[in-house]
Amino acid sequence: NNIGMRGHAFVWHSQTPSWFFKEGFNNSGAWVNSSTMDQRLESYIKNTFNAFKTQYPTLNLYAYDVVNEAVSDDSNRTANNGGARLPGDNNVEGGKSAWVQVYGSSAFIEKAFTYARKYAPSTCKLYYNDYNEYWDHKRDCIYKMCKNLYQKGILDGVGMQSHINADVNGFSGLQAFKTAMQKYASIGCEVQVTELDVNRENGKFSAQQQADKYKGVFQAAMDVN
Numbered sequence: 001n002n003i004g005m006r007g008h009a010f011v012w013h014s015q016t017p018s019w020f021f022k023e024g025f026n027n028s029g030a031w032v033n034s035s036t037m038d039q040r041l042e043s044y045i046k047n048t049f050n051a052f053k054t055q056y057p058t059l060n061l062y063a064y065d066v067v068n069e070a071v072s073d074d075s076n077r078t079a080n081n082g083g084a085r086l087p088g089d090n091n092v093e094g095g096k097s098a099w100v101q102v103y104g105s106s107a108f109i110e111k112a113f114t115y116a117r118k119y120a121p122s123t124c125k126l127y128y129n130d131y132n133e134y135w136d137h138k139r140d141c142i143y144k145m146c147k148n149l150y151q152k153g154i155l156d157g158v159g160m161q162s163h164i165n166a167d168v169n170g171f172s173g174l175q176a177f178k179t180a181m182q183k184y185a186s187i188g189c190e191v192q193v194t195e196l197d198v199n200r201e202n203g204k205f206s207a208q209q210q211a212d213k214y215k216g217v218f219q220a221a222m223d224v225n
Contacts, residue, residue, distance in 0.1 A: 006194075007064035009129065010045055011112045013090045013097035014069065021089075021098045037102045042115045049119040065129040065159055065194070066116045067109050070097070071145070075137040082106050083141040109145065113154040129159030129194055134172060134180040147187045157190035166198050166205035166213045174213070178220040185224050193221060 021037065022029035032040075052061055071083040084106040088096025099108045109128075116126050128146050132138050142158065149155035160181065164172035184191045198213045200206070 002060070004060040004062045007048075007061060007124075009065040009068035010048070010116065011041070011066065011070065011099060011108060012068040013085060013095075013099060016090075016098065018089050018091050018098065021102055031098075031102055034103050034107070037108070038111060041108065041112060045112065045115040046119045049116075049121070053121070061121060061124050063125045063127055063157070063192070064116065064120060065127050066112050066155075068129045069131060070099070070106060070109055070128075071130055071138055071141050073132055073135070073138060078137045078141040083138070083145065106145075110149060110152075110154070113149055117154045125156035125190060126154065127157045127159045127190075127192065127194075128155060129161060131161040131163050131195075133158075133160045133162075133184075134176040136176075139180045139183060143183050143187065146184065146189065150187050150189045155189060157192060158184040158187070159192050159194040160184070161195040162193050162217065163195065163197055164199070164213065164217075166200050166210040168209070168213055168216055174216040174220060177217060178223070181220055181224050191224065193217065 018027045019025045019029070020040065021031055023032055052059055070085065072078060072081070072085045077083055077085070082105060084100050085095065085097035087101040087104070089098050089101065090096055100106070102108075113126060120126060128142070128149070130138075130142055133142060146155055146158050162177070164177070168174050181191055196217065198210050198217075200210050
């Protein structure tokens with residue numbers, strides 16, 4: 001139907017099976033080392049892009065979220081650990097990252113973008129995507145990371161998930177949202193609102209407040225140069 005498609009996502013702690021990180025591709029195996037994981041990650045990205053190319057040669061794969069939700073919500077982690085999530089297995093204890101477990105840091109992020117740039121179609125823009133992307137300490141960590149990747153020529157944009165409530169002020173208010181959007185745009189990369197939803201929180205906010213918040217988000221996007 002000639003509809004463009006956004007790919008989502010190569011590297012995500014949340015829905016990657018444990019065996020992908022284990023010896024023998026077995027859930028009960030030991031964790032592999034980082035060099036083995038490099039090979040698996042490159043193979044995964046290479047073969048996914050090849051599948052699109054061979055099976056859907058006319059598909060407009062215009063963007064791909066290469067890495068998703070890799071930055072911690074914990075301000076101690078963003079201040080001292082490069083934003084890396086806690087190491088572990090999300091399938092055993094939610095929120096932990098097997099990627100960090102294997103690499104010991106967020107080194108896998110740059111590797112994923114390097115491989116993606118190598119194998120992606122030239123017309124496919126490469127994105128980092130995250131939630132709570134307007135939270136000051138997390139925002140600044142994402143900004144620093146993405147600026148570095150952009151300057152290396154392996155990242156094209158930042159995806160703002162934008163799971164927010166209908167309050168125009170407060171934690172996910174319009175000022176915080178717009179500040180984040182402007183900060184990411186200042187990198188020089190593209191910025192996309194990727195998963196926008198505005199929650200009324202079971203009637204705490206009115207339909208009008210919800211509409212006003214949607215309007216404010218669209219206006220913020222229009223105001224960013």
